[in-house]
Amino acid sequence: MKRIITLLSLVFLVLGIAGARDKDSYVKITAGPYVTNVTGTSFTVIFTTNMDAVGWVEIAPDDDTHFYNVERETWYDKRGLGRKPIGKTHKITVSGLEPGTTYRYRAMTKGVLEQEHRKSIVYTEGYGTDLKKHPCKVTTRKENYDKLCFSMVNDVHSADSVFRKLYADARNKYDFVCFNGDMLSSVDSEAMIMSDYMKSAAKLFADRTPIHYVRGNHEYRGNDALKLYDYIDTPGGKTYYSFTYGDFFFLFLDGGEDKCMSDVRNLDIMITEDYVKEEAEWLQQQIQSPEFKNAAVRIAFCHMPPQPKGWYGNATVHKYLAQPLDKAGLDLMLCGHIHKFKQFKDEDTGVSFPVVCNANLERMDVTVTKNEIRLEVFNPDGSKIRNLAFPVKRQ
Ligand SMILES: [Fe+2]
Structure with missing residues (x-):
């Protein structure tokens, strides 16, 4: 009897190993x-x-x-x-x-x-x-748009279940979705990029609706931080870039880290000030481009809002990115980072264009026409909690 049991155990073990090998030999x-x-x-x-x-x-x-x-x-x-x-x-x-x-x-x-x-x-x-x-x-980008609808989310910090609620009904709804930074707290492993939000995004809408990614300060952090851009494609290959949809011009900006480069929590690994300076040179070229000059509407996304008297990161955004845009003329800057909704006063941002922060774990849907930029904010239950509009001054 003992021999029979031993023999059967061996058979099951061999079958088990064969089954496992079989499973491992299929690509998915x-x-x-x-x-x-x-x-x-x-x-x-x-x-x-x-x-x-x-x-x-x-x-x-x-x-x-x-x-x-x-x-x-x-x-x-x-x-x-x-x-x-x-x-x-x-x-x-x-x-x-x-x-x-x-x-x-x-x-x-x-x-x-x-x-x-x-x-x-x-x-x-x-x-x-x-x-x-x-x-x-x-669907490839059209040559002209009378109206453009996009959505923005930020500061998700790996809260995938909330993200899934926010975008449960997003299929075929937007021309693009912008992830405006801090989608996770730190890129500790490459696997997190998919498991913490991208996999859900792909299932809910992104197999059809393009993602535009803006790097937040938290995306600079973690052992696998530089692998993030294996999961994103941008025109020009940098983390900052522009995109035109007909007469609508969009800037996707990278504000760098939020603390001074020498701060002990930057682990002697950040050189974001140099990077933002390089970005500022690129921004000057963008501002001089016919696409920017002739645009009916100009919107910039930047994870951190400009605040000359705020943290290092906010002051850097103000100095290198927001000030040139103020001179050139911008209709709206959309930000995140502070984890609450805020429409800033000019004296806080040091610029004359409107700056709006979307809260963490809320979804901002935006409709752009040549006359108006309308923002509607939804909570994870799907309730609309804010509705505001900015007239486009430049015609
Ligand atoms: Fe942030």
Whole structure:
């Protein structure tokens, strides 16, 4: 009897190991896909896999043909510089598209079980997003907009359950969603970027609605802080950038850390003042650009509000970013950081354009026309708690 039990145990053990090996040999998409840096002619798709893999994207027009009707265009991660990168994070830019056009896309992957230098690579079976359960579509930026609707959230600090409530009804609702900094308290691990908010964003809206990311002071922190930009794509590749939607001009600014560079809590690792100075030079070029000069509406996002008498970070934003924008003419600056709603007085910000902070864990929906910028703020229960508008002075 004892022998039979021992034999059966061995059989179950072997089956268990085989089952586990089997499971590990299947590649899966663990988070995403979501879209970012959606221009008039291109978009970037990001997703992660459970194992090292090659990722790619297939695209099709948004027509009545089956996705499998013909060979579809295939796009790979160009970070491999001529070789398909093998990894768990996949960032694929599709280009050469038509403005204001909707495309279907499919995130695809093939796991890599073994690599033996130049001899062989052993792949798993291929895997892709389910065409029926998860049809992904994205619309390239149009050339003209009479009205633009976007949403902003900030200072989520990894409160994913609240974030999911705020964006439960967000699918196909906005032209873009801006994450205005401090989405987590510290990038302690790369995995947190997906698990703490991006995975939810992808499920709720971002497989179709582009994300614009603004780096907050907390995104400078943590061992994996620099990996954040493997999960975001920006025009120009910096953390500060501009985007135009027709006549509407948007600046996404990086205010750096909130404390002086020598502060002991900066761990002798921050050089954000130099970075913001470099950004200020870029900002001068933006201000001189015909797109900025001719824009009907100009809005800037910056995590920390300008306050010349405030913390180092607020004073830096005022000195290098807000002052030049005040001279050039800005319609509104949208900020976060202080964890409460606030519409500042000019004497606090040292500038004449309106500055509004959105509270943490509240959602600000914004509608822009050539005459007005309207802000509506919602709490996690979906109740509208604020409604205010700023007339656009420049015509
Ligand atoms: Fe902050």
